[in-house]
Amino acid sequence: xxxxxxxxxxxxxxxxxRTPAEADVSLQPNFQQEKFLGRWFTxxxxxxxxxxxxxxxxxxxxxxxxxPTADGGLNLTNTFLRKDQCxxxxxxxxxxxxxxxxxxxxxxxxxxxxxxxxxxxxESYALLYTSGTKGLGQDFHMAxxxxxxxxxxAEVKEKFTAFAKAxxxxxxxIVFLPKIDKCMEGHQ
Numbered sequence: 664x665x666x667x668x669x670x671x672x673x674x675x676x677x678x679x680x681r682t683p684a685e686a687d688v689s690l691q692p693n694f695q696q697e698k699f700l701g702r703w704f705t706x707x708x709x710x711x712x713x714x715x716x717x718x719x720x721x722x723x724x725x726x727x728x729x730x731p732t733a734d735g736g737l738n739l740t741n742t743f744l745r746k747d748q749c750x751x752x753x754x755x756x757x758x759x760x761x762x763x764x765x766x767x768x769x770x771x772x773x774x775x776x777x778x779x780x781x782x783x784x785x786e787s788y789a790l791l792y793t794s795g796t797k798g799l800g801q802d803f804h805m806a807x808x809x810x811x812x813x814x815x816x817a818e819v820k821e822k823f824t825a826f827a828k829a830x831x832x833x834x835x836x837i838v839f840l841p842k843i844d845k846c847m848e849g850h851q
Contacts, residue, residue, distance in 0.1 A: 689781055689782075690761055690762075690763045690764065690779055690780065690781060691763050691780045691781060691782055691783050693762075694761075694762040694763030694780055694783075695762075695785070696731070696735075696737070696762065696763075697731075698785040699729060699763075699780065699783060699785060699789070700729050700730060700731060700737075701728065701729060702726065702727075702728050702811070703726075703727045703728070703729065703789065703809035703810065703811060704724050704725065704726060704727065704809065704810050704811070704812065704813050704847075705724065705725040705726075705727050705741070705807060705808070705809060705840065706724055706808050706809070706810045706813065706814075706815055706839060706840050706842075707806075707807065707808030707810075707815070707820065707823045707827075707837070707838070707839050707840065708722070708805065708806070708807055708808070708837075708838055708840065709805065709806040709827035709830070709832040709836050709837040709838070710803075710804065710805040710806075710832075710836060711802070711803070711804045711805075711832070711836065712797075712803060712805070715805075715836075716835070716836065719838045722838070722840055723743070723744050723840050723841050723842075723843045724813050724840045724841065724842050724843055724847070725741050725742065725743040725840070726741065726742040726743070726846065726847055727739060727740070727741050727809065728740045728741075728742075732755065734757075734758070735758045736755060736756050736757045736758055736765065737755075737756040737765060738753055738754075738755060738756075739753065739754045739755075739756055740752070740753045741753075741754075742846050742847075743846060744843060744845055744846050747845075749845065749846035754767050755767060756778060759777060763779055763780040764777065764778070764779045764780075765777070765778045765779070766778065769795070769797065771797075774795050774796045774797060775795060776793055776794065776795030776796075776803065777793065777794050777795060778791060778792075778793045779791065779792055779793075781826070782822075782826070783809075786811065787810065787811050787812075787815070787816070787819065788808065788809065788810050788811070788815060788819045788822070788823075789808075789809040790806065790807070790808060790809075790822070790823060790826050791806070791807040791809065792804070792805070792806050792807075792830065793805040793807065804830070804831075804832075806823070806826060806827040806830055806832060806837075808820075808823040808839075813842040813843075813847065814842060820839060823837075824837060
């Protein structure tokens with residue numbers, strides 16, 4: 664159960680733009696953390712994780728709320744549906760170099776993963792990339808699409824698909840999560 668939670672939290676994160684072949688990172692220019700704060704919905708994911716590829720059909724939209732910490736980091740609180748129950752988990756994202764770059768430690772794997780905001784307009788979408796390791800040195804890569812609503816525009820979905828493919832993810836590794844009402848009450 665802890666492994667599923669850790670992977671789901673990692674899948675929610677987004678992050679540090681490297682392809683599975685370790686390309687250079689591209690970050691949101693002049694990233695403004697204060698504009699990035701608040702409520703987002705995790706509506707798109709792409710990952711090289713075998714768990715993700717096996718379970719992607721049962722995943723659904725997740726509510727992700729970013730709040731500042733005193734040291735310049737972020738608390739990432741995710742609410743998601745798991746086995747017909749709402750679960751909420753919080754991760755601490757620590758600043759890691761350039762603005763828009765963060766890191767977190769996987770409780771399950773004990774590894775440090777990098778998360779970067781690659782592109783955002785702050786008002787409707789954000790593209791993130793996460794990289795790190797899990798288990799016995801297995802590389803972990805994930806692209807994430809955040810949206811301020813549960814229904815991103817076709818243009819934003821196309822942008823995410825192009826972004827994920829540019830990072831080396833195949834069509835079968837890209838998923839748009841279905842909109843749900845449960846666990847999202849009071850949120851649009």
